Amino acid sequence: MTQTNGRVMVVDDEADVRTVARMCLEQAGYQVIEAEDGEQAIKKIKEGDNPLVLDVIITDINMPKVNGLEAIQFFQQEWPRVPLMVMTGYPNLETAKELLKRGLVDYLVKPVDKEKLIAAVEKAMSQRELSSFTN
Amino acid sequence: MLNQQKLNELILNAADEGIFGLDLDGKHTFVNPAAARLLGFEIADLLGKPSHALWHHTKSNGHTYPANECPIYGAYKDGRVHHGDDEVFWRKDGTSFPAEYSSTPIFNEAKKLAGAVVTFRDISARRKAEQTIADLRRQNEFILHSAGEGIFGLDLEGCHTFVNPAAASMLGYDVQELLGQPSHTLWHHTKENGSPYPQEDCPIYGAYKDGLVHMGQDELFWRKDGTSFSAQYSSTPMRNEQGQLLGAVVTFQDITERKRQAAQLLEAAKMAEITRVMGNAGHDIKNMLMPVLTGANILGDELKELFPTLANSATKGPHKSEAMCKEVIEMIENNARRIQDRVREIADAVKGVTSRPYFAASDIGKIVEGVLKALQVSAQEKGVALHVRGMKNLPLIHVDEKRLFTALYNLVGNAIPVVPQGGTITISGSVNIKKDTLELTIKDTGMGMPPEVRERLFTDNAISTKAGGTGLGSKIIKDAIDQHQGSITVESEEGVGTSFHIILPMNGLQTPKQPEDSQSDHALQESMVE
Numbered sequence: 331m332t333q334t335n336g337r338v339m340v341v342d343d344e345a346d347v348r349t350v351a352r353m354c355l356e357q358a359g360y361q362v363i364e365a366e367d368g369e370q371a372i373k374k375i376k377e378g379d380n381p382l383v384l385d386v387i388i389t390d391i392n393m394p395k396v397n398g399l400e401a402i403q404f405f406q407q408e409w410p411r412v413p414l415m416v417m418t419g420y421p422n423l424e425t426a427k428e429l430l431k432r433g434l435v436d437y438l439v440k441p442v443d444k445e446k447l448i449a450a451v452e453k454a455m456s457q458r459e460l461s462s463f464t465n
Numbered sequence: 466m467l468n469q470q471k472l473n474e475l476i477l478n479a480a481d482e483g484i485f486g487l488d489l490d491g492k493h494t495f496v497n498p499a500a501a502r503l504l505g506f507e508i509a510d511l512l513g514k515p516s517h518a519l520w521h522h523t524k525s526n527g528h529t530y531p532a533n534e535c536p537i538y539g540a541y542k543d544g545r546v547h548h549g550d551d552e553v554f555w556r557k558d559g560t561s562f563p564a565e566y567s568s569t570p571i572f573n574e575a576k577k578l579a580g581a582v583v584t585f586r587d588i589s590a591r592r593k594a595e596q597t598i599a600d601l602r603r604q605n606e607f608i609l610h611s612a613g614e615g616i617f618g619l620d621l622e623g624c625h626t627f628v629n630p631a632a633a634s635m636l637g638y639d640v641q642e643l644l645g646q647p648s649h650t651l652w653h654h655t656k657e658n659g660s661p662y663p664q665e666d667c668p669i670y671g672a673y674k675d676g677l678v679h680m681g682q683d684e685l686f687w688r689k690d691g692t693s694f695s696a697q698y699s700s701t702p703m704r705n706e707q708g709q710l711l712g713a714v715v716t717f718q719d720i721t722e723r724k725r726q727a728a729q730l731l732e733a734a735k736m737a738e739i740t741r742v743m744g745n746a747g748h749d750i751k752n753m754l755m756p757v758l759t760g761a762n763i764l765g766d767e768l769k770e771l772f773p774t775l776a777n778s779a780t781k782g783p784h785k786s787e788a789m790c791k792e793v794i795e796m797i798e799n800n801a802r803r804i805q806d807r808v809r810e811i812a813d814a815v816k817g818v819t820s821r822p823y824f825a826a827s828d829i830g831k832i833v834e835g836v837l838k839a840l841q842v843s844a845q846e847k848g849v850a851l852h853v854r855g856m857k858n859l860p861l862i863h864v865d866e867k868r869l870f871t872a873l874y875n876l877v878g879n880a881i882p883v884v885p886q887g888g889t890i891t892i893s894g895s896v897n898i899k900k901d902t903l904e905l906t907i908k909d910t911g912m913g914m915p916p917e918v919r920e921r922l923f924t925d926n927a928i929s930t931k932a933g934g935t936g937l938g939s940k941i942i943k944d945a946i947d948q949h950q951g952s953i954t955v956e957s958e959e960g961v962g963t964s965f966h967i968i969l970p971m972n973g974l975q976t977p978k979q980p981e982d983s984q985s986d987h988a989l990q991e992s993m994v995e
Contacts, residue, residue, distance in 0.1 A: 441754040
């Protein structure tokens with residue numbers, strides 16, 4: 331198995347967005363798991379013989395089925411150490427404030443270019459390392 | 466067989482009316498039982514006693530009633546019949562009742578006046594009924610007068626039989642001017658489209674043609690001065706006790722204001738819908754731009770790696786191909802960013818129109834700092850330096866931070882593309898204590914504006930110097946400054962640069978204190994405009 335910089339999950343209902351996010355991150359040496367919505371994301375992490383170990387989760391907010399906010403709550407309960415960030419096309423200052431208060435590492439507004447996406451993931455990774463250090 | 470006298474006596478006794486005989490001194494010569502009963506006397510109490518002093522001595526107003534003024538006495542003084550129906554007769558117990566009476570002179574065989582016969586009845590019940598009717602009439606009149614609706618009575622010819630003051634005043638007439646005049650030709654003659662309104666088609670007239678209630682939801686009524694208003698009315702047939710049609714009662718209201726409010730609500734609803742659709746479309750576009758923009762980034766990086774490996778094997782010049790790919794990718798990236806900018810401008814313009822301003826004590830220096838931070842990357846790419854001056858010591862003033870941020874972001878953001886490489890954009894701030902204003906100057910070393918652009922700046926007809934620009938930025942800025950009761954002016958010299966001067970009223974200095982949470986809000990807003 332090839333060495334990766336980390337494993338990132340991208341949750342977004344738009345296939346093209348997931349695809350470009352995956353490509354960007356793969357070019358930067360990350361392994362990417364895609365999910366269409368919160369429900370699929372939770373399923374993918376929990377199911378299978380080896381529950382997935384993730385380094386970063388990037389999620390949209392407005393999605394069918396389990397929306398991003400519900401998913402975030404679930405992720406935070408189940409995997410409190412995995413850094414979370416939102417990537418949305420419908421920014422809302424109040425939601426952003428609330429989420430950052432709740433410990434999200436970033437709130438990205440679409441369109442996010444490659445440079446910015448990678449920078450955000452790198453920042454999340456460093457936070458993760460920091461928190462594993464202190465624990 | 467009864468003799469005449471006996472018969473007369475029977476009649477007198479049976480009569481329901483009180484009947485007296487009076488002699489020339491006004492003393493009772495006979496009294497029938499009804500008269501005694503009505504006055505509360507025994508017949509014996511009355512016979513031979515003066516009538517006026519016993520039961521006619523005082524007027525209804527409490528004043529003494531002199532006998533020589535009494536019409537009953539008049540009958541045997543002037544020999545004529547006298548009537549009265551507005552006087553009171555007094556009972557033995559000191560109470561009184563309103564009476565109607567007639568006093569008829571009696572002559573003896575020698576045709577000389579011998580006295581008078583007085584017949585009378587208690588008319589309390591009638592008076593009471595009359596009073597009730599009068600009260601009802603007053604009440605009805607009061608209702609008609611005080612009603613806010615216009616109320617007309619019309620006869621079968623359509624002429625006004627009564628008009629309440631509201632009706633007259635809405636139509637610009639005096640009540641008297643309308644009474645007896647035909648209604649339709651006076652104030653209902655023409656339709657909204659200007660065509661004549663035939664009387665036969667008028668629902669008001671319909672009411673006394675078919676005896677049904679007719680309504681008009683929205684028709685024009687014409688005033689005396691030739692202007693008109695929209696009215697809602699109902700025309701109700703009026704019948705007499707036999708059910709014959711007498712005419713109609715028309716009630717109406719001026720619905721101009723109601724229509725205006727309804728139109729306003731509709732306008733607001735349309736506006737909300739447009740805002741919603743534009744907002745959604747904007748967000749969708751931003752979502753769709755992500756694959757375009759990021760896809761171009763990825764492609765660029767892939768090709769960067771790919772081309773060097775082709776350098777040796779390719780037959781066609783890979784350099785030429787590489788240059789072209791690079792150009793196309795840059796083009797896609799640039800245009801994606803421009804679409805993004807435009808969508809943001811539209812969203813800002815919509816927000817400026819629809820959202821409520823929120824004013825709070827704010828540090829202008831912090832807002833400017835935020836704007837410059839958000840624009841730093843694009844300024845660096847363009848090789849333009851952003852400077853601030855005099856921002857540190859500005860007092861807190863009441864502003865809507867979001868709007869001011871948006872205005873300054875647009876102002877500086879629009880300047881960056883027109884400043885040549887190596888140029889500067891400087892934002893300086895100062896306080897004018899005398900005028901109680903805070904002044905900001907945004908000065909660039911750009912190419913300046915031609916006069917026609919400068920003159921139309923900050924108007925609805927603003928034109929953009931950017932290719933494909935909508936001039937929306939200028940509107941966003943102007944709207945935001947207007948909402949602060951401020952002003953913005955521009956000086957520009959072609960080839961030298963442009964200076965914008967923004968003057969914001971301070972409305973008294975605020976104590977320099979850090980507004981809560983502002984730091985994190987700015988940081989967020991900076992990241993979210995992108």
